[in-house]
Amino acid sequence: MEKRKIEIMDTTLRDGEQTSGVSFSAAEKLTIAQLLLEELNIDRIEIASARVSEGEFQGVSGIMSWAEEKGYTDRIEVLAFVDGGISIEWMKKAGAKVQNLLTKGSLNHLTHQLKKTPEQHFDEIAKSITLANENGISTNVYLEDWSNGMRNSPEYVFQYLDFLVTQPVKRILLPDTLGVLIPSDTFEFISKITAKYPNIHFDFHAHNDYDLSVANVMEAVKAGINGLHVTVNGMGERAGNAPLESTVAVINDFMPEVKINIKESSLYSVSKLVETFTGYRIPANKPIVGDNVFTQTAGIHADGDNKNNLYFNDLLPERFGRKRKYALGKTSGKANIEKNLQELGLKLNPEDLKLVTQRIIELGDKKETVTKEDLPYIISDVLDSQSYEEKIVVESYVLVHAKGLRPSTTLCLKIDGEIFEENAQGDGQFDAFMNALSKIYKTKKMILPKLVDYAVRIPPGSSSDALCETIITWTHNGKEFKTRGLDSDQTVAAIIATQKMLNVVVI
Ligand SMILES: CC(=O)SCCNC(=O)CCNC(=O)[C@H](O)C(C)(C)COP(=O)(O)OP(=O)(O)OC[C@H]1O[C@@H](n2cnc3c(N)ncnc32)[C@H](O)[C@@H]1OP(=O)(O)O
Numbered sequence: 001m002e003k004r005k006i007e008i009m010d011t012t013l014r015d016g017e018q019t020s021g022v023s024f025s026a027a028e029k030l031t032i033a034q035l036l037l038e039e040l041n042i043d044r045i046e047i048a049s050a051r052v053s054e055g056e057f058q059g060v061s062g063i064m065s066w067a068e069e070k071g072y073t074d075r076i077e078v079l080a081f082v083d084g085g086i087s088i089e090w091m092k093k094a095g096a097k098v099q100n101l102l103t104k105g106s107l108n109h110l111t112h113q114l115k116k117t118p119e120q121h122f123d124e125i126a127k128s129i130t131l132a133n134e135n136g137i138s139t140n141v142y143l144e145d146w147s148n149g150m151r152n153s154p155e156y157v158f159q160y161l162d163f164l165v166t167q168p169v170k171r172i173l174l175p176d177t178l179g180v181l182i183p184s185d186t187f188e189f190i191s192k193i194t195a196k197y198p199n200i201h202f203d204f205h206a207h208n209d210y211d212l213s214v215a216n217v218m219e220a221v222k223a224g225i226n227g228l229h230v231t232v233n234g235m236g237e238r239a240g241n242a243p244l245e246s247t248v249a250v251i252n253d254f255m256p257e258v259k260i261n262i263k264e265s266s267l268y269s270v271s272k273l274v275e276t277f278t279g280y281r282i283p284a285n286k287p288i289v290g291d292n293v294f295t296q297t298a299g300i301h302a303d304g305d306n307k308n309n310l311y312f313n314d315l316l317p318e319r320f321g322r323k324r325k326y327a328l329g330k331t332s333g334k335a336n337i338e339k340n341l342q343e344l345g346l347k348l349n350p351e352d353l354k355l356v357t358q359r360i361i362e363l364g365d366k367k368e369t370v371t372k373e374d375l376p377y378i379i380s381d382v383l384d385s386q387s388y389e390e391k392i393v394v395e396s397y398v399l400v401h402a403k404g405l406r407p408s409t410t411l412c413l414k415i416d417g418e419i420f421e422e423n424a425q426g427d428g429q430f431d432a433f434m435n436a437l438s439k440i441y442k443t444k445k446m447i448l449p450k451l452v453d454y455a456v457r458i459p460p461g462s463s464s465d466a467l468c469e470t471i472i473t474w475t476h477n478g479k480e481f482k483t484r485g486l487d488s489d490q491t492v493a494a495i496i497a498t499q500k501m502l503n504v505v506v507i
Helices: 026-039 054-070 086-094 107-114 118-136 146-154 155-164 183-196 212-223 245-252 262-279 299-306 332-344 350-365 372-385 429-444 489-505
Strands: 005-009 044-049 077-079 098-104 138-146 173-174 201-205 227-230 392-400 406-413 420-427 450-457 469-474 479-487
Touching: 026 044, 026 054, 026 262, 044 054, 044 183, 054 077, 054 086, 077 086, 086 098, 086 118, 098 107, 098 118, 107 118, 107 146, 118 138, 118 155, 138 146, 138 155, 146 155, 146 183, 155 183, 155 212, 155 332, 173 183, 173 227, 183 201, 183 212, 201 212, 201 372, 212 227, 212 245, 227 245, 245 262, 245 469, 332 372, 332 450, 372 479, 392 429, 406 429, 429 479, 429 489, 450 489, 469 489, 479 489
Parallel strands: 005 044, 005 227, 044 077, 077 098, 098 138, 138 173, 173 201, 201 227
Antiparallel strands: 392 406, 406 420, 450 469, 469 479
C-alpha cells in the first residue's frame, strides 16, 4: 500500500516566537531556518508575522535572500493580516512568496473582534488573495479559532469554507487556536471537513493547553489531514504547539499508513540549538529531547537491560542522536554501577562493587546527584577507607558561621572508645574544627600532624550539585602524606579527609 504523504510545517520562528520572553535575532532566524529545511528536511516553515517590527523585517529579508538562491521560496511562509494590502506590501519588500492569511474561523471572533459580517469579511479576504496573486505571492488561509467555530458556529465555518474553496488558495489551515480540542472532537471535526472537501489540502495546527496536542495530531492524521503544524521543543503561545520531536516519533512508530521525511537523528541537536538561542529550557522529562528521557534510574531496569534489553521501547536514543544512560543514586543497584564502569573501562570485584554501590546509595539518600564522572573518585574514596581500621572517629560536631562572630566548632571525638569534647573558634569553619581537634590532642598529649596544603576540586564533567573532593597534605615526623574526603559540602569533605589522617597516623 502506498503511504500517504503528510507535510510537516514548522512554525518555531512564528508561533514559537510567541512564547513569552522569546525573541530571535535575524541571524538566529536564518540559522534555524537553514537547519529546519536542510538538516531536518521539514517541508515548509513559517518564519514571522508580517508588519511586526523592523527586526522581523530584517529577519524575513535575510531568510528570503538565502531561499531565493536555494530555490526554497515556496517552502517559506509568513503570517499576514486582512488589512487592505499592508501585509502584502511588507512581504513583497521582504521578498516573501507565501502568505498564511489570518482570517476568522469562528463567528464569535468575527463578530466581536473584527465587528464585521461574514459577507464583508469574505469580500476583504477575496481582495487580499487577488492582491497577493498580483504581487507574485501565493496564499494559504488560517481559520483562526476554527475549533471553537466548529463547536459553536459550524454553519458559519461551512459557509466560509464553501466560499474559500472557490478561491485560488493553496492550503486551508485549521488551528485549534485556544487548545480546546480533545482527540474525539479533533477526529469528528476534521472528518466532517475532509469528507465534504476531499480535494482540498488541509493543515491542522494544534495547541497544547490540555497537553493533548500530539494526541490531537494523531486523530487529525486519521481524519485525513494533509499537513501538520509543529514547533521545536513545543514552543509557542501559552502552553505551546505540538512538539516536532514527539509528533515525528509518534507518526513514525504508530502510523505506518503515513509518510513523513524528517531526519530523526538531527532532532536533538536542533532542539538544543533552539534552547540555546531562546534560553527557553527544555524540561528534563520532555519526550525525545529532555535530559532524563533516556536515563534508566531504577536498579531493576538496569538489570533488565543487562538481560536482553528488557526495559527498552522503540524510542531508541540512537535514533535521535542520543545515548542511553544509567543514573547513579539511591535507587541504583549493582547493574547501574556496572553499566557506568563499563563506559569508563573499569571493572571491580563483586565485594568492592557492593561497597561502592552502598556508598552511592548513601549519597543518593542525601539528595546528591552522582554522575559517571564522580565514580572514580567514589571508588578510590571507598576502597581507601577499607585499608585501615578506624580507631579515631569524629562522632559529632557543630559548625557555626554567623555574621559578626568568629566561626566556631564544637567537636566530639572518640579515641579508642573514649569520648572527648571541645569547642574552639577559628578563621573559618574548618580552621575552628582543627583548633577544637588540636585542644583534644593536647589533652591526650598526642601530636597532631601539621596541615601544609588544602586543595578542593569538583570531578570534571560532574553536575552542579556534584561531589566535591578535598585533598589535604599533612606532615608528621618529617614525612608528608595526603588524605582526601568526598562530599557535596566542602567543609564536610575536609573533615572526612582529616578523620582519615588521624587514623593513618595512628597506624
Ligand atoms: C493564531 C495566532 O497566533 S495569530 C498571531 C498573530 N500575530 C501577531 O499578533 C503578531 C504580533 N502582532 C502585532 O505586531 C500587532 O498586533 C499588529 C501589527 C498585528 C497590529 O498592531 P496594532 O495595529 O497595534 O493593533 P492591536 O495589536 O492593538 O490590535 C489588533 C488589531 O488587529 C485586528 N485584527 C484581528 N484579527 C485580524 C485579522 N485576522 N486581520 C486583520 N486584522 C485583525 C483587531 O481587530 C485589531 O484591530 P483594531 O485595533 O482596529 O480593533
